[in-house]
Amino acid sequence: MFEEIINTFYSLPQNNLLTNLPVYPADYRGKVSSTPFLKLSIVLGNANRFAYQDNKKVTGLVIVSIFYPAGSGQSYPTTLTASLDSLFESKLLTYGIQTSVSSLQFLGPDRDDTTLSRADYSVPFVYYKSTN
Amino acid sequence: MSLSQVIKKAVDQAFLAAGDLVRQGQVKGELVSQFDFAAKEVVATTDEYFTDFITVSSVVEEDKHIKKVILLRSEDIDTSRYSTISIDSIVYRFETIEEFEGITQLTIRSV
Numbered sequence: 264m265f266e267e268i269i270n271t272f273y274s275l276p277q278n279n280l281l282t283n284l285p286v287y288p289a290d291y292r293g294k295v296s297s298t299p300f301l302k303l304s305i306v307l308g309n310a311n312r313f314a315y316q317d318n319k320k321v322t323g324l325v326i327v328s329i330f331y332p333a334g335s336g337q338s339y340p341t342t343l344t345a346s347l348d349s350l351f352e353s354k355l356l357t358y359g360i361q362t363s364v365s366s367l368q369f370l371g372p373d374r375d376d377t378t379l380s381r382a383d384y385s386v387p388f389v390y391y392k393s394t395n
Numbered sequence: 396m397s398l399s400q401v402i403k404k405a406v407d408q409a410f411l412a413a414g415d416l417v418r419q420g421q422v423k424g425e426l427v428s429q430f431d432f433a434a435k436e437v438v439a440t441t442d443e444y445f446t447d448f449i450t451v452s453s454v455v456e457e458d459k460h461i462k463k464v465i466l467l468r469s470e471d472i473d474t475s476r477y478s479t480i481s482i483d484s485i486v487y488r489f490e491t492i493e494e495f496e497g498i499t500q501l502t503i504r505s506v
Contacts, residue, residue: 274432274433279430287430293429293437
């Protein structure tokens with residue numbers, strides 16, 4: 264079931280691009296071809312099963328980290344959110360994964376590369392898995 | 396002759412003088428250029444070749460892994476690209492890399 268969650272979000276980039284920017288998994292350690300770029304991370308949260316039904320519920324957060332040149336202000340990430348919303352916000356995805364409302368957090372200079380600034384676009388999601 | 400050329404010549408002479416202390420190992424690296432979300436795996440190319448080195452020290456650690464300190468000519472290795480070296484069919488992973496003019500010192504640990 265956890266594999267279904269990862270596969271669902273990994274199916275969203277087209278030709279390894281999101282909003283026409285290269286996207287990588289959060290723990291990617293290879294060459295980054297250009298800036299700005301994105302990193303995709305799926306954070307799994309609570310899982311529980313209700314006593315009155317057989318479904319298992321998993322909550323989580325999908326995060327798209329936006330890396331862009333440091334010192335260019337906060338405007339750039341906001342230009343991407345409409346496009347990201349069209350993919351991630353309030354969607355019913357495969358395996359019944361339901362996403363909700365997006366948010367954007369400015370995190371300032373990246374700790375690993377201070378020539379870059381980082382902003383995190385995130386959307387909570389819920390997944391129900393029938394255990395029948 | 397520039398100072399770097401003088402140092403390079405001295406390093407070459409040192410490797411020559413070291414005679415049979417100079418051994419060969421096979422360095423190997425993987426260049427990851429992309430992540431393919433459809434295949435859910437990295438796109439990578441591997442590269443390997445033989446190069447000379449001199450062993451400075453070799454220690455068998457408590458967990459039976461071997462830790463070595465070796466010297467290579469800096470021109471023989473791009474440490475940003477390569478990450479392992481095979482010596483006598485044992486693969487060692489680079490642990491610490493110290494680069495000096497003409498010489499690169501690697502601390503390596505058997506896998």
